[in-house]
Every structure is written in structure tokens, then in C-alpha cells.
Amino acid sequence: MNSYLVYTIAAGILALIFALFLGNFISKENPGNEKMAEISSHIHEGAMAFLRTEYKYLTAFIIIVSAVIALFLKWETAVCFIWGALFSILAGYFGMNVATKANVRTAEAARHSQSKALQIAFSGGSVMGMSVVGLGLFGLGLMYFIFGGNMDFVTGFGLGASSIALFARVGGGIYTKAADVGADLVGKVEAGIPEDDPRNPAVIADNVGDNVGDVAGMGADLFESYVGSIVSALTLGAVVFRDKSGIIYPFLLSAIGIVASILGVLFARKSKASNPQRALNSGTYISGTIVIVSAAILSNMVFGNFKAFGAVATGLVVGMLIGKITEIYTSDEYDSVKKIANQSETGPATTIISGLAVGMYSTLWPIILICIGVLLSYFIMGGSKDGVLGLYGIALSAVGMLSTTGITVAVDAYGPIADNAGGIAEMAELPHEVREVTDKLDSVGNTTAAIGKGFAIGSAALTALALFASYAQAVELKVIDLLNPITLIGVFIGAMLPFLFGALTMESVGKAANEMIEEVRRQFKDIPGLMEGKAKPDYKKCVDISTSAAIREMVIPGVLAIIVPLGVGLILGKEALGGLIGGAVATGVLVAILMANAGGAWDNAKKYIEGGTHGGKGSYAHKAAVVGDTVGDPFKDTSGPAMNILIKLMTIVSLVFAPVILKYGGILFKFIK
Template sequence: MDFNLIVLAPVGSIIALGFAAYLAFSVMKHSEGTDEMKKIAASVRQGANAYLKRQYTGVALFFVAMVIILGIMAFLGYLTPFVPFAFLTGGFFSGLSGFLGMKMATNSNARTANAAKDSLNKGLRVAFSSGAVMGLVVVGLGLLDLSIWYFFLDWFYTGLPDAERIQKITSAMLTFGMGASSMALFARVGGGIFTKAADVGADLVGKVEAGIPEDDPRNPAVIADNVGDNVGDVAGMGADLYESYVGSIVSTSALAVAAGLGTRGVTIPLIMAAIGVLASIIGTFFVRSGEKAEQKVLLAALRRGVYISSAIIAVVSFFLVRNVLGSEHMGVYWAVISGLLAGILIGFFTEYFTSDTYKPTQNLAGTSLTGPATVIIGGISLGMASTAIPVIIISVAVLASYYLAGGAADFGMGLYGIGIAAVGMLSTLGITLATDAYGPVADNAGGIAEMSHQKPEVRKRTDALDSLGNTTAATGKGFAIGSAALTALALIAAFVGEVELIDPSFKFNLSIMNPSVLIGLFIGAMLPFLFAALTMNAVGRAAQKIVVEVRRQFKEIKGLMEGTAQADYATCVDICTRSAQKEMIAPAFVAIVAPIVVGLVLGVNGVAGMLAGAAVAGFVLAIMMANSGGAWDNAKKYIEAGNHGGKGSDSHKAAVVGDTVGDPFKDTSGPSINILIKLLSMVSIVFAAFILSNSIIK
């Protein structure tokens, strides 16, 4: 029965990719609008393609080098021969999911703007369908990669006893998460540096110095800004959540072995992922709105789809757990529910702190009346305060999933419960990511409507979709960070299990009085701050180049400010591309090298401490940065809607400064930290045997 059920995983993959293709063709049937709209959309596509081509060329060199290193380690006996290939496929599918999502987004922006001419609901449907393509491609490719490896390894180890076979399968599958994590880091960091360098440069010179509107065609950085939305928030986010999705499933599968659940325990997360595909597809049909351009109405339309998908998963998972694990393990089902609820609650409270529908962001907008300094102070304090509720939610989810799954009687079952809670949270990824990837499409649509001088009614609709996109993007980041925290906990447990599998005689000493563990905790807690500093500085340096270039063009291109001359968009795109490729090297180096260095000096106990410190500090810092940035952005939008003096007022200029500070917070450093805490775990798992054999402190 278990084997027959596990066939649902590749079936779910095919359904997801098939429905994504159907949605893509449906979106492409819509017109891109006027010649001017088509021209702007083509410029964005060209810039995004040029960036990804250069990025993937550079990342390919890294992957070749890593495959050689992993191949040497496999030859020396530290790894199985499958690891280099698993690493490669993990990176390939992660990059492919981001690439396909970006291609869809850049082909949907003008179509969304044109659809908004007919109705608000039509514009919402086009943008959301584009986002749904991204969500379904991520889960479809993730399940495909998992299925290929599972069935291949099951065939390869077919002669072994069940327990040993499953152990070897899950141990090998864990390692391709490192490839997915590495690709996600490059995509997220590189894309984040690109998009925020362009955004900051465009805002500082265009809106603050020159006093021209956002997305004004006279601004030389405007196309680079629109390109950045796609390479950062679509390609980057897709690769990021692909990695969380796959990581949660493989880590939970590995924990099933320690829990003594064997094939049945491995089956549950894979089938839950397949159920999530069908639930997400059904949920997409319920995303519709009327013609009221109110945030509450539009948010309710998107929430409806997520809630219905979650309800379907909650019902079907009950029968899945009962039939596969039996009534004696029904606590696993409640662990699934705890993860589902945690994901929904984190999304809701992220929305509460970042949407201008609620008091926190409205109050932040009010601080602009006394200048930029109070806006920045207010935004940072809001972000700090917003960390309390997500930490409590994740803590309750961890505690509940551990004990509900049977952790009081069996430690292994408790850890499996935490892993399955992460799978539960990510089971709605198909539709949750759709609401997130919708944001950059709506943002681009608003820009295209403004640059092509559409009628006020069209602009009103695209502005409403754009403002909704800011909130859904913030909610998506909160969901991504929350899922990363649960996935990281499951991966830490998988790391401990992997070490014990490599050397059964090794005994961990994870007491905080153990100097190795204590030092590891300090180093781990420091790493997210170092990583955030590197990425923030990278954005700052790249933005300075854009500021200089935009000022140069305003000064030297005669007639640019009057609208009689064309800006040189290509130069700004090229500056952002070159800067992003150069600046992403240092953060990536820290993430990959840190676990190996700590392991060689402090041993596996020190690595466990480092992973725990990074998970805790990284989760809190990422939430704080993402929510501060989201609130600053929507406070600016709230003022632009006519509050506190409206566009062009001193309070608006103060809010723009706050938004400019918040840009790298929410779109570069914050979202990248959740990849950091997972990549640290993945690297630790892959290099566990090497660290065990060569560490100074045993």
C-alpha cells in the first residue's frame, strides 16, 4: 500500500506542471496592449534575461567547482558517489523554477496593465494566474526531483533489508538540498542586490531630488527597477521556497528513520506534498474580486484561496495519516495541523504589521510629519516589536508538534512531528507562493501603466493591485521565514542523526556548559548579522553607482527632464547586473565556508551549537528586517493615497527616505537570512563525515 501511495508524488508533480502550463497559455492569450506598453515590457524582459544569463553563467562555474570537490570527497570515502549528482540536480531544479517563474512574470506585466483597462477583477486574475504558474512550477519541479531520486535509490538498494534501504535512501536524498540551497542563495542575494540598488537609486534621485513620480519614464533607473522586481522577488523567491519545500520533505523523511517509521514515515511527507498540489489548484479558482479597489476586498479575495487550500489539506491529511501510520500515530496528524495553523497565523500577523489597513503602519506614516529620522526610528521599532508574535507562534508549533507526535514517550517521534509540521506549513506552497509572486507582476503593471500614460481609472486599478502586492510580498516573506525556522530545526535534527549514522559510537554533548557548544552558539548568532551587513553594504555600494549615473544623465542628456529626450536605461541595467554579480560572492562564501571551519575547529558539537544559534538569531533578525521594510513601503503608499499631505509633501519625502532604507531590509538582507540558516545546516550534513574525521576537538 505504501509503495502504491508514493506513486502519487510523481503524479502530483505532473499535475502541477500541467496546470501551470495551462495557466501560462491562458495568460499569454491576453493582449499586451498598446505599442508603447509592449515596448516597455520588452525592455524589462530583455534586462531580466540578460541578468539571469550572466548570473547563471557565474553560478555554473561555482557548481562545477563544488561537483569536483564533492567528487574528490566521495572518492576518499567521506560521501556516497550519488552526492555530487544530487547536488547538481538540486541546484538545477531550484534555478529552473526561478527562471520559469521570472519568464512568466515578465510576460504578464503588460498583460495585467492592459487587463485592468477592462476591470479590476480581470487585472487581478491575470496577475494572480502568473503568480500561480510560479507556485505550481516550484512544487511540481520539487516533487519531480524528489520522486526521481526516491525511485532510483529504491531500485539501487533493492537487495537491502527495508530498514537499511530506507536509511540509505534518505541519507543520500538529504544532500541534494545543499544544491538547492546554494542556488537559492545566489538567486536571492544577487537578485536582491540588483533590485534594491536600482530601487534606491531611482528613488533618491528621481523622487527626492528631482521630484518626479515613481515609475516616471524620464528616470534612467526605472527599467532597472522593474527588472529588479522580477530577478529578486520572482526568480529569487522561487528558488528560496523551492529549497524550503524540498528541505522540509527530505529532512522529515530522514527523521522518519530515527523514529522507527520506515517507509511509512517517508511516504507521509511526499504524499502530503502531492495533496497540497491538488488543494492549491482548487484554491486558485476561488481568487476573485469585485470592482472595489479597497485593500480589504482584494486581500479577502487572495486569502479565500489560501484558506480553502488549507482546509482541504487538513481534511485529507487525517485520512492519510490514519491509513498509512495507523490510529496509534494520529498525533502526527495534529502536528500537521499545528504547522498549517502556524503558517496562516504568521501570514496574518505579518499583514497586520505591514499593511496600511491597520494601525501600526498608519501610525508609522504619521511619524513622517516630523521628518525622516522619526520615520526610521518608528520603522525599526515596529520591526523589532513585530518579532514577538511570530516567535511565540513558532515556539507553540514546535512544542505542540513535538508532544502531539509522541515526543514525551519517544524522542525520535517528537522530532518527526516537528519535521511534519514544517511539511504541513509548506503544503500550501503552490497557492501561498502564487500570492507572493503576484506582487512583482502587479508592481510592474503599475509602472507600465504610468510610463505609458494610461487613463486615471486604469492607474487607479493598477495602483490598487500594486499596493496589494506590497502586502502580499511582505506576507510571503513572513511565511518563507517562518517555514525556514521549522525547516532549519528539522535539518539540525537530521544533522545529529546523520552524525550518529556515520559513527554510531559517537556521543553528542550538547550541554551549553560544553565550551564547543557555547562558542558555536555565539558564532551562529553572529553569522546572520555579518551576513546582513555584507548584503546591506553591497546594496549601498551598488546604489551609489546608480545615483551617480542617474544624476549624470539628468545633467548631460538635454531635454530629459522636459520629456523630449530618451533616458539611457541600458546603462543602469548593466551597472546593477555587474554590481550584483560581484557583490554576492562574499555573503555566499561566508555561508558555505562557516560550517566547515567551525566543524574543523570545534567538532560536530560546535557545529550543532552554531546551527542552533544561527536558526534563533536568523529567524528573529529576518522577521524584524522584512516587517520594518514592508511597513516603511506601505507607509509611503498610505501617504501617496492622500494622507498627511499626500504626494510631494515634506511628509512624503520623509517616507520615501524610510522606504529607501527599508528596501534592502525587506528585499535583500531579510529574505536572504532564511536561506542562510538552511544552507548552514545542509553544508553541515554533507560535510559531516569529513568534520568527524578531521576536527581538532572531538
């Protein structure tokens, strides 16, 4: 085995060992009193039951798709597809299993110290982060070694990761938002009881949803982003460099990124900063600095110049800037969120209007930064002399942006753990001071989650472009001619797909939430003494509603993302499919940014008011902000995050099935002739 593959696989194993260490640390912490343990067990059991049900359906999907791949392509590609899907499932399972143990221990730690609570919650999130990068890099390195570096086969691993990510993100997002909307509208607005009040029948389902949507779903999302960026660089690197240097560099850079993420996690866990945001940021910046320095040294060692370093640094800096801009639009420390809170004083309508405006404004700078990133990485790597070499530079910038995925996911997954800890504190009737600590951690978590989504969206654009370039190489497509009506048809279909996908997922949340609202109202009405706290609600019924709705509603959006590009390619040809990818990337990135940032801003506007401004909890402004937050929930946690998976999944489907498209594409015109 080549030394670079040894380092690659070893780095993946190191991340998994570190995840095991963190998991053991969490298990040894105090889970609190008996009531806290009981609540935590309900959340854990509900989350694991959902995953088991979801994975049962996904197993059938994996078998069918792998059979199709083996039949029309090669069995080796099918094997890689199965492993990519399996590793994605394992990353979500490991991360969520630990997260549902970390939540109650975070709540118990919050009784004594904010820094201890932060350490446990962040350690729980770090297990997810290390599982994602460990399984991702280990799996890719292993498949590359087993199949002798044949990228036609290894791309199947990326397809498996993308397929599972879409179902996990959509299914988890529908689950969590159905419960969240039902709990908020009936509990907080109609019944006037606090968030996470144990009298609310949907409260356990809501806390389960934080895990299946924001931990397992998000983990699968970032696993797919991480794997997709490396696959795109490997695919183009194999074409551009015959001496394997184009393969060696992204593998070793990703390995260094894992080490940098581990060091960043260790630093953030030991940080004495009183501000949780500052502690988490410090770890992220340290990881980024290590990667930038290492990328320069590695670039000179592998290529004899610093061009690759320039592309990587561009991606990393653009990613950090997009994260900062996301924070500006979604944190209550800045004007955008405060403006939404001000507008809430005149009712829900103005809350919605101002939140949508914030979301639309927030597309400007990320898109400009992505354009700058594409331009710089393309020309730094040598795009003016060799277009394919320039496209390799774009792929490297995506790898750079996601090189610190380990700590990015850790910071993201920390949020729902802190949120769960607050819910457990409320349901277990812990002192008010405990909830204040968990709310502070949760507020930071909302911002870090929005930053994580910003990273994922930015990397999606760059990765999709690189995968698109690989598709063009595979089907011998030299140009995309917009004057060709067939190509233009593909562009329009592609541009429409993110809106159709968003509509399907939003409607799914609406239907599932409607079922939840009716059930919560029924229980408040039919269970004597429930509102007085003298009777227990039927939590299981609400968990079952969210589970069945999520499984039922995730199928059509997930299947569409695979069938539509294949259908367009086979019926209209490779040019139309190229147009479809271009149209989908353009609108998909914009819709994803709008939804993610508008949702995050609405959420933090509500929390800003709950902090005591504009009349505080129970005020007219607060009720309006709750409505805004309710609209924003499926925006930021279901439809928005799934967009970046959608565009990459369609692109990698096109790449994997490129031989079929090249051979059989354009059936309609062959039939007409």
C-alpha cells in the same frame, strides 16, 4: 515503483501541466499598444539577460561543489546536488519568463476591469508557484526512486536547492534594490518626478529588479524552503519508522498540498470579490482547509492514529497566524503603518525610528507561535516517550506549514507583476484610472509579499530544527552542552553570522545604489532635454550597473554560508558546529522577522501617504516616508529574506558533510594533543 512514489511524481507533473496551462492563458491575452509592448520587451530582455549572466557564474559553482562532494562523499550525492540546483534554476526561469509577459497584459486589462487585471497578475504568480512545487516534489520523488530511498544521497538535492536559493535571493535582492534606491532618491526626492516616470534612467532597471528579486529570487527561496521541509521529514522518518510510513506520509501530504493549491488558485482566479485581498485570501483558506482534512484522513490511514495530523495542523495553523500577524504589522489597514505615517510628519529620522520599533515589536508573536508550534508538534507526535519521534513531529509541522506553497508563492509573486503593470502604465502614459487600479493591486501585493516572507521565516525555523536533529543523529551528538567552552564558541560564531551576513548584503546594496545614483544624476545633468521629456534616457547603462553589481556582490555572502560551518566543524569539531547552528537559528529568525516587517511597514506607510493622507504626494511627510521606504527596501527584499535561506543552508551543509565532520572534525585539538 511503489504507489506512493507514483502519486508523488504524478502530483509534481500535474503542477507543471497546470503551470503550462496558465502560461498559455496569459500569452493569449492582449499585450496592449505598441509603446506598452516596447517597454515590456525592455523589462523582459533585461531580466533574462541578468538570469543568463547569473546562471553562468552559478554553473561554475555547481561544478566545483559537486566535484568536492563526489571526492569527499559519494558520486550519488553529487548527482542529487546537481539536480537540486538545476531544478531550482528552472523554477526561477519558468516563473520569471511568464511574469515578464504577464505584467504588460495586467496593465492592459486594468484599462477595462480590476477583476481581469487581478486574474492575469495572479495567474502569472501562479505559474511561479506551480513551478516551485511541481519541480520540487517531482525532483525529490525521482531522486528517491532512482537511488533506492537512500537519504544520505537525497539530502544532496536539498543542498543544491539551498545553495542556488541563497545566490538567487542575494543577487536578485542586490539588483532590485540598487535600482529601486537610485530611482527613488534621485527621481522622486531630488528631481520631484513621479514613480516610474519614463524620464528616470533607472526606471527600467527598477522594473527588471522586481522580476529578478521578487519573482526569480523569491521563487528560488520558497523552492528551497519547500524542498528543505520535505527532506527534513524524510530524513527523520527513515530513522524513526522502519516500515517506510515515515517516508510515505510527507510525500503523500505534499502531493495533496499540490492538488489543494491548484484548487485554491482556480477558486481565487474566479472569485468575484471586489476586494483583491479577499479574493486571494479565499484561495489560501480553501487550500489550507483541504490540506487539514486530508492530513487527518491520511494520518489514520498511514499510522493508524491522528498524531501526524496534529503535528501537520499545528504547522499549518501557526503558518497562517504568522501570516496574519505579518499583515497586521505591514498593512496600512492597521495601526503600525499608520503610526509610521504620522511620525513622517516630523521628518525622516522619526520615520526610521518608528519603523525599526515596528520591526522589533513584530518579532514577539511570531516567535511565541513558533515556540508553541515546536512544543505541540513535538509532544503530539510522541516526544515525551521518544525524542526522535517528537523531532519528526516538528519536521511534519514544517511540511504542514509549507504544504500549500503552491498558492503561497502564487500570492507572493502576484505582487511584483502588479507593481510592474503600474510602472508600464506610467511609462506608457495610460489614463490615471489605470494607475489607480494597478496601485490598488500593488498595495495588496506588498502585504501578500510580507505574508509570504512570514511563512518562509516560520518554516525556516521549524525546518532548520528538524535538519539539525538529523545532523545530530548523523554525527552521534546526544546533547548540546552550553557549559562546554567549545560549544559556546560555536554558539557565539553562529549568533554573529546573520549580523555579518546582513551587513554584507546591506553594504552591497549601498555600494550598488551609490553607483546607480551617480549615473542617474549624470544623465539628468548631461542629457539635454531629458527633464523636459524631449530626450530618452540611457536605460541600458542602469541595467548594466545593477547586473554587474549584483553578480559581483553576491559571491562572498553565498560562499560564507558554506565555508563557515565546514570550517568550524573541521577545526573545532561536531559539538562546536552544533552550537553554531543553534546560535544562527536563534538570531537569524529574529533578524529576518525584524527586517522583513520593518521594510514592509515603511513601504506601505509611503503608499498610505500617497493615497492622500498627511498631505499626499510631494508633501514633507511623503519625502520622509520615501526615505524610510528606501532604508526598508534592502531590509525586506535583500537581507531579511536571505536570512532564512542562510540558516537552512548552513544546517543542510552540516548534514550532508556529517560523515566528513565525524571522521575529520576537531583538527585543532588533534593537533594540540
